Amino acid sequence: MRSLRPIHVIGGGLAGSEAAWQIARRGVPVVLHEMRPVRSTAVHKTGHFAELVCSNSFRSDDADGSAIGLLHAEMRRLDSLVLHTADVHKLPAGGALAVDRDGFAGAITAALESEPLIDIRREEILEPPAEWDSVIIATGPLTSPALAETLSRQTGEAALAFFDAIAPIVHRDSIDFDVVWFQSRYDKAGPGGSGADYINCPLTRAQYDAFIDALLAGEKTAFHDFEAATPYFDGCLPIEIMAERGRETLRHGPMKPFGLTDPHRPGQKPYAVVQLRQDNKLGTLFNMVGFQTKLKHGEQARIFRTIPGLGNAEFARLGGLHRNTFLNSPKLLDATLRLNTAPRLRFAGQITGCEGYVESAAIGLLAGRFAAAERLGDTPALPPPTTAHGALIGHITGGHIETIDKGPRSFQPMNINFGLLPPLACGTRRDARKQALCARALADLDSWIGAAMPHAAE
Numbered sequence: 001m002r003s004l005r006p007i008h009v010i011g012g013g014l015a016g017s018e019a020a021w022q023i024a025r026r027g028v029p030v031v032l033h034e035m036r037p038v039r040s041t042a043v044h045k046t047g048h049f050a051e052l053v054c055s056n057s058f059r060s061d062d063a064d065g066s067a068i069g070l071l072h073a074e075m076r077r078l079d080s081l082v083l084h085t086a087d088v089h090k091l092p093a094g095g096a097l098a099v100d101r102d103g104f105a106g107a108i109t110a111a112l113e114s115e116p117l118i119d120i121r122r123e124e125i126l127e128p129p130a131e132w133d134s135v136i137i138a139t140g141p142l143t144s145p146a147l148a149e150t151l152s153r154q155t156g157e158a159a160l161a162f163f164d165a166i167a168p169i170v171h172r173d174s175i176d177f178d179v180v181w182f183q184s185r186y187d188k189a190g191p192g193g194s195g196a197d198y199i200n201c202p203l204t205r206a207q208y209d210a211f212i213d214a215l216l217a218g219e220k221t222a223f224h225d226f227e228a229a230t231p232y233f234d235g236c237l238p239i240e241i242m243a244e245r246g247r248e249t250l251r252h253g254p255m256k257p258f259g260l261t262d263p264h265r266p267g268q269k270p271y272a273v274v275q276l277r278q279d280n281k282l283g284t285l286f287n288m289v290g291f292q293t294k295l296k297h298g299e300q301a302r303i304f305r306t307i308p309g310l311g312n313a314e315f316a317r318l319g320g321l322h323r324n325t326f327l328n329s330p331k332l333l334d335a336t337l338r339l340n341t342a343p344r345l346r347f348a349g350q351i352t353g354c355e356g357y358v359e360s361a362a363i364g365l366l367a368g369r370f371a372a373a374e375r376l377g378d379t380p381a382l383p384p385p386t387t388a389h390g391a392l393i394g395h396i397t398g399g400h401i402e403t404i405d406k407g408p409r410s411f412q413p414m415n416i417n418f419g420l421l422p423p424l425a426c427g428t429r430r431d432a433r434k435q436a437l438c439a440r441a442l443a444d445l446d447s448w449i450g451a452a453m454p455h456a457a458e
Helices: 014-025 067-077 081-088 101-114 145-155 205-217 239-244 297-304 357-375 388-397 430-451
Strands: 007-010 030-034 057-060 096-099 118-122 135-137 161-166 169-171 198-203 272-278 285-288 315-317 320-325 342-347
Touching: 007 014, 007 357, 014 030, 014 081, 014 101, 014 118, 014 357, 057 067, 057 357, 067 081, 067 357, 067 388, 067 430, 081 096, 081 101, 081 357, 096 101, 101 118, 135 357, 198 205, 205 239, 205 272, 205 297, 297 315, 342 357, 357 388
Parallel strands: 007 030, 007 135, 030 118, 135 342
Antiparallel strands: 057 096, 161 320, 169 285, 169 315, 198 272, 272 285
């Protein structure tokens, strides 16, 4: 066996643990750096790898009807340490995959510690030394302040830590087009636009007043202690805070009706309008413009479905407001998660702009495989875009579109959902769509696995 230089992985969460495992499984040495327990975070309690801090649920395990269940199935086929360990330590949870936290993290830790090609170092890395020629940074949403500052300088981004105000995203095929219409305000095309770039949902005065009442009365999410000092991103206020400043504030802000004509009711001017903007290149997802919120998720779904045209809305993501650390990945990363300005640095997990335990581990899995392939002299093979893994990579590295108006950057963290996968050919029944997307994904994944067998170290 030829001598191979190690790949350095910074961060021992789900993404870093999975990345290190995938690298070692390909016969490549890896150094795994984890600052805990030498330096802890505001939410971690132990020094275990892959410690779960918010929930013990990996969500639905339905591989035929849910996007996250599909991701589970793909990860099992890709020899994921995280999914294998979750299966061993699962708890009764109906159709969901829930795990025993301590047993799960303990088993991940034991597996990594017993792997001879993994060198574990308990230390905080403030800046990856220049002599490390292959590095995966998988430090998650609670990246240490010192490393975050280093990354900010390296990437040129103004800041990495902020209150990230996220607006809900709706599946296009769940919107009622007998009620809504496409039009840009005053028919202006704007940069990259066509003049009909928004979906418009009209409200009468009575509907608007009822909507404002519901916003003000809705139950809100409280901030965590460690989030309290972090400012809002881009001055992006939650919609309910805008409503508190006066009943007409939203009507003269994100819900202004001016410059719009409802073709379904041309003689009736709407009192207010909710606009949705295309959020991905596939045109399957639309963002509720200006609707960043800290309403609880159940309240969001209930209140936003009172908006005309959204009565049966399916949400790919609900809104939120929380401290986060993530890159503007479509601008900064290449297709294999490397930093464009410094290709020796590769990123994985939530810092890339994916959301959720399983998604973080999946991106760690791919980052580890990409890095190992490079070390072995191979060209990293990208998963098909029709798979859950390929859809996540597509979202992170370029699946979004730039905003056509002023406002916060369009790229935001997201869980896996069917709106990230290329749509099926016309003719697929709606009730069979999810099952067909899952079947196509697994078939394409199997073909990809067969064509990209792991390269053995010589």
